[in-house]
Amino acid sequence: MVMKHTCNAFGLLSASLLIAVSPLFSTTVEAKDWKSVTIATEGSYEPWNLTRSDGQLDGFEPQLIRNICARIKIECKFVTQDFDGLIPGLRAGKFDVLMDALSITPERQKVIAFSRPYASTPAAFVSVDSKILPKPVGQGALVKLTGDNKTDKQTVDELRKYLKGKTIGIQSGTIYTGFVYDNFKDIATIRAYKTAPEHDLDLVAGRIDVAFDDATYFVSALAKADNKSLGFTGPKIGGSIWGPGEGLGFRTADSDLKAKFDAGIAAALADGTVKSLSEKWFKVDVAP
Known part of the structure; x- marks a missing residue:
């Protein structure tokens, strides 16, 4: 309020003093030692x-x-x-x-x-039927996407061909959520889950056809006895699309x-x- 009231000499002096000391005062108040x-x-x-x-x-x-x-x-x-x-x-x-x-x-x-x-890390699709997507060329083949629609179109179109009519599980709020909705919502049913293990449960139960998530997460998930029927399908997807x-x-x-x-x-x-x-x-x- 002092700086706004400049109609008299006292106000001007007060404003000047405040401006002069404010950097020091601000540092004292805002600095944190982060113990x-x-x-x-x-x-x-x-x-x-x-x-x-x-x-x-x-x-x-x-x-x-x-x-x-x-x-x-x-x-x-x-x-x-x-x-x-x-x-x-x-x-x-x-x-x-x-x-x-x-x-x-x-x-x-x-x-x-x-x-x-x-x-x-890259992302990947997992399913009960590992033949839903074509077998990648080479062991654990990786395809790289940029996030640019024109550049990625050929790879995405190939995925769309096989995912048409399928139900895809995805954890909500992740970087992969937008990718799935942006590229497949018009040709597939998308089901979102609060946690990744929830889409695994529905995958095993046959309520969804594929799940999409981080490949390193799936390496651990697929090692669990309850998920023994699951396997990677198609290539791993990496590149600058994930930042x-x-x-x-x-x-x-x-x-x-x-x-x-x-x-x-x-x-x-x-x-x-x-x-x-x-x-x-x-x-x-x-x-x-």
């Missing part, structure tokens, strides 16, 4: 993150983030949150960091900030916190920690 942070994850997206029988979080990301937190000397506390509530909860101040195989996309970057990527990779999510105002975790991720990539943990949990190096 501890709350990290939100789904806790059910194995092997990225999972909840053990004793209630403790485990998996590639929890083990990696504990390593990073120790490096940057920050106490990290964990909470679990449904995937579609992660970004709204972060922006509402319920937690400080997101960690859930969160792909870095331009749309998400409009509302939150991302760390440098710590992983980069630069998976990163941690932050509020845009918390650039100092992001910088700390960026430094920790860089160190974990440089000394082989990311490679070692990804080979442990995914059986392949997913370092970007």
Whole structure:
């Protein structure tokens, strides 16, 4: 209010003093030492993150983030949150960091900030009948998409030919959700689920024909006895369509916190920690 009231000398002097000291005052109020942070994850997206029988979080990301937190000397506390509530909860101040195989996309970057990527993985279709999509050329063949409709048209049209009339399961709110709706909603039925294991259950039960998700998630899911009837169908799909990779999510105002975790991720990539943990949990190096 002082700066708006400039009709007398006292007001002018007060405004001038406030302007002079405001940078120092602002720094004092807003600076955070970040001795501890709350990290939100789904806790059910194995092997990225999972909840053990004793209630403790485990998996590639929890083990990696504990390593990073120790490096940057920050106490990290964990909470679990449904995937579609992660970004709204972060922006509402319920937690400080997101960690859930969160792909870095331009749309998400409009509302939150991302760390440098710590992983980069392809997606894949899985079904009971592995013949729904043509067998890929080469072991685990990868096709790369750019996200540009003209460039990707030939590959997408080939997928559409085989998926016409099918029911596709997808976890809601992921980077893969938009891809499936944008390219197949006019020729297939799409069913969205809150969690990835839910589309696996419906796949085994025959309520959907295929599911689409991260290939590393499916490697773990297919190893479970309940999913022994499932298998990959068609090629794995990677490329720039999924962005630069998976990163941690932050509020845009918390650039100092992001910088700390960026430094920790860089160190974990440089000394082989990311490679070692990804080979442990995914059986392949997913370092970007």
